[in-house]
């Protein structure tokens with residue numbers, strides 16, 4: 001009733017009408033500010049709890065033995081993607097690198113005095129321990145087998161090494177970047193001595209029943225079968241296209257391609273700094289006969 005009377009007065013006295021409408025606008029503005037204040041308070045509280053969570057992650061560390069630098073060390077977690085964010089504070093290795101050296105130390109005793117070749121290494125974590133170590137990178141436009149700036153150029157799909165050259169052949173996260181992995185698997189078996197082994201890491205998807213190419217080469221042109229995904233590359237422009245996604249059938253596939261028998265090692269042991277996603281180590285042995 002009071003509002004009705006005020007509106008009636010306002011319609012008869014214009015200045016009073018302006019006053020009423022300005023008052024209503026201000027009330028609305030105050031309401032808006034109050035809602036905005038609540039929203040900001042909520043935002044501040046969520047940022048604070050996220051900070052706390054990150055701080056807890058940063059604080060998460062443990063003492064253990066690192067198979068890369070061969071000493072007691074502190075492992076520190078710097079984020080929630082353990083695969084890349086669970087570091088040895090001494091050698092800065094990540095879980096899959098420690099896992100591959102753990103498998104070498106436990107299943108290939110004395111491995112560091114064997115003939116070893118590593119394809120496309122991105123660090124010297126393995127080289128630093130070995131007496132008979134060689135490595136290669138792949139420079140696509142250069143002659144295969146040639147030495148480019150002191151580095152041997154090798155295409156995994158057509159290696160230039162003689163048969164039976166190495167005791168161990170190592171690749172770390174390389175097989176997901178090859179267009180013809182069946183050729184690479186076969187070539188690696190060829191250059192291994194009988195009884196030798198290809199020891200390697202590659203991301204194996206958890207819920208993918210069948211391995212599949214993401215890109216393929218047709219008449220020297222790349223045909224993308226899926227959105228292009230890149231990982232880091234130690235040479236070239238620093239980008240390596242993911243050409244294959246491996247799934248549940250990976251071991252059977254690599255066995256068929258290579259003619260060897262593949263064993264998969266799964267380890268979760270924080271006292272060795274081994275934990276995280278996609279850190280399986282695969283070993284394909286070349287038959288002795």
Ligand SMILES: [Zn+2]
Nearest residue numbers: 066069088091
């Ligand atoms: Zn270390």
